[in-house]
Amino acid sequence: MRTPVSTTQELLDRRAAAIPKGPFNVAPIFVDHAEGAYVWDIDGNRYLDFCSGISTLNVGHNHPRIVEAVKAQADRLIHACWHVAMYEPYVHLAERLNDLVPIEEPCKTALFNSGAEAVENAVKIARLFTGRPAVVAFERAFHGRTLLGMSMTGKVAPYSAGFGPFAPEVYRLPYRPFFDQPGDRTDEQVAADCTRTVADLFKYQIDADSVACITMEPVLGEGGFFPAHPAAVRTLREICNEHGIVFIADEVQSGLGRCGAMFACERYGVEPDLITMAKSLAGGMPLSAVTGRAEIMDAPHVGGIGGTFGGNPVACAAAHAVLDVLQGDGFFEHAQAIGDRVMPALKRLADQYPHISSVRGLGAMCAFELTDPVTGAPNTAATNGIIRRARERGLLLMSASGNVIRLLMPLIITMEQLDEALTILADSVADELSTT
Numbered sequence: 085m086r087t088p089v090s091t092t093q094e095l096l097d098r099r100a101a102a103i104p105k106g107p108f109n110v111a112p113i114f115v116d117h118a119e120g121a122y123v124w125d126i127d128g129n130r131y132l133d134f135c136s137g138i139s140t141l142n143v144g145h146n147h148p149r150i151v152e153a154v155k156a157q158a159d160r161l162i163h164a165c166w167h168v169a170m171y172e173p174y175v176h177l178a179e180r181l182n183d184l185v186p187i188e189e190p191c192k193t194a195l196f197n198s199g200a201e202a203v204e205n206a207v208k209i210a211r212l213f214t215g216r217p218a219v220v221a222f223e224r225a226f227h228g229r230t231l232l233g234m235s236m237t238g239k240v241a242p243y244s245a246g247f248g249p250f251a252p253e254v255y256r257l258p259y260r261p262f263f264d265q266p267g268d269r270t271d272e273q274v275a276a277d278c279t280r281t282v283a284d285l286f287k288y289q290i291d292a293d294s295v296a297c298i299t300m301e302p303v304l305g306e307g308g309f310f311p312a313h314p315a316a317v318r319t320l321r322e323i324c325n326e327h328g329i330v331f332i333a334d335e336v337q338s339g340l341g342r343c344g345a346m347f348a349c350e351r352y353g354v355e356p357d358l359i360t361m362a363k364s365l366a367g368g369m370p371l372s373a374v375t376g377r378a379e380i381m382d383a384p385h386v387g388g389i390g391g392t393f394g395g396n397p398v399a400c401a402a403a404h405a406v407l408d409v410l411q412g413d414g415f416f417e418h419a420q421a422i423g424d425r426v427m428p429a430l431k432r433l434a435d436q437y438p439h440i441s442s443v444r445g446l447g448a449m450c451a452f453e454l455t456d457p458v459t460g461a462p463n464t465a466a467t468n469g470i471i472r473r474a475r476e477r478g479l480l481l482m483s484a485s486g487n488v489i490r491l492l493m494p495l496i497i498t499m500e501q502l503d504e505a506l507t508i509l510a511d512s513v514a515d516e517l518s519t520t
């Protein structure tokens with residue numbers, strides 16, 4: 085282990101002096117090294133990491149196959165720029181992703197760096213394919229922090245407040261009835277509610293014939309871990325078919341094993357036209373992709389999409405190793421088994437504490453929401469209190485949407501490690517909620 089050169093307090097002071105406060109930090113710690121489900125800070129404290137770099141580490145920290153792939157590729161070629169001279173790992177990764185996405189028709193893939201870039205490029209591609217300007221996104225959606233990503237993101241503070249003017253031609257669907265339905269609604273009722281809501285959008289906000297794409301996270305990530313209702317996803321697919329609209333599944337957070345399948349859309353049995361992915365795609369190396377129907381992907385002219393670093397060879401090599409791990413024996417079954425262990429544990433907590441108003445998830449993308457038991461107001465104080473107490477006990481957690489605690493454990497976690505984390509979580513919840 086490297087000898088730490090500074091204390092945490094010294095680095096916090098240097099961070100405050102050298103780096104603006106805009107880029108937020110979940111935990112006031114500095115990481116020294118990490119392995120599997122654990123990270124160690126520079127003071128030697130060990131944490132079970134239930135943030136996973138905000139879901140970039142589905143295969144865990146420093147997976148040996150990824151470390152090996154990165155080293156081997158760095159020895160051969162670190163960068164060439166795809167637009168200057170091509171290399172096989174990009175081609176092969178595109179071939180693999182084309183085969184992996186749940187889309188029957190022939191597919192093509194373009195590689196970028198970040199989730200926001202993938203979303204922006206998916207929109208550009210959809211616009212050229214349809215010849216239409218408008219983009220439809222959801223309330224509570226998160227699509228990134230670039231101008232268009234921020235404009236599509238369906239929450240004001242902290243993402244877009246004060247940053248206008250925003251990208252034009254972005255129209256918004258409410259998150260209900262698509263994501264949050266009372267449990268007693270039948271599929272038919274949900275479908276009818278969704279159809280009516282989209283019809284209102286087309287009647288009062290934007291003509292359907294002007295809409296290039298509808299972008300949907302199958303499970304809202306930053307927006308609070310709301311899985312879409314299956315009937316809502318099916319209904320949107322039908323509406324897109326009817327009006328020639330490109331259906332984009334933003335799987336930047338929900339994809340690559342998190343929901344107990346390679347892509348969350350598979351759990352819904354619905355084929356999108358384009359899928360955006362990033363985060364866990366390259367196990368922590370910056371890489372994102374848009375994969376989708378070849379006829380749509382081929383719409384942009386030569387030079388219309390791309391970027392200097394997009395599909396960097398080292399990131400591609402890491403992605404191949406990630407896909408090897410994901411496609412290994414039982415990876416998705418284990419992810420689902422994690423969710424199957426977590427959900428009842430969260431429900432037991434909800435039965436004990438009226439402050440926990442909702443427990444929800446798909447696969448291993450699980451969360452619980454904290455509200456005031458009397459007023460129903462979001463309880464961010466208790467949320468932050470639980471996160472702090474868990475950290476003090478050696479478990480890194482983070483919130484979504486202010487009052488939701490999301491559990492983003494690496495999916496290689498053992499059941500023993502998971503149980504240890506769930507015990508820490510239960511103790512932290514007990515300490516926080518029995519004092520409020």
Ligand code: PLP
Pocket residue numbers: 138197198199200201203226227228229301305306334335336337338362363
């Ligand atoms: N789309 C979704 C669904 C996300 O969760 C995120 C990031 O959290 C993004 C897009 C943006 O990704 P990035 O931060 O890599 O730009």
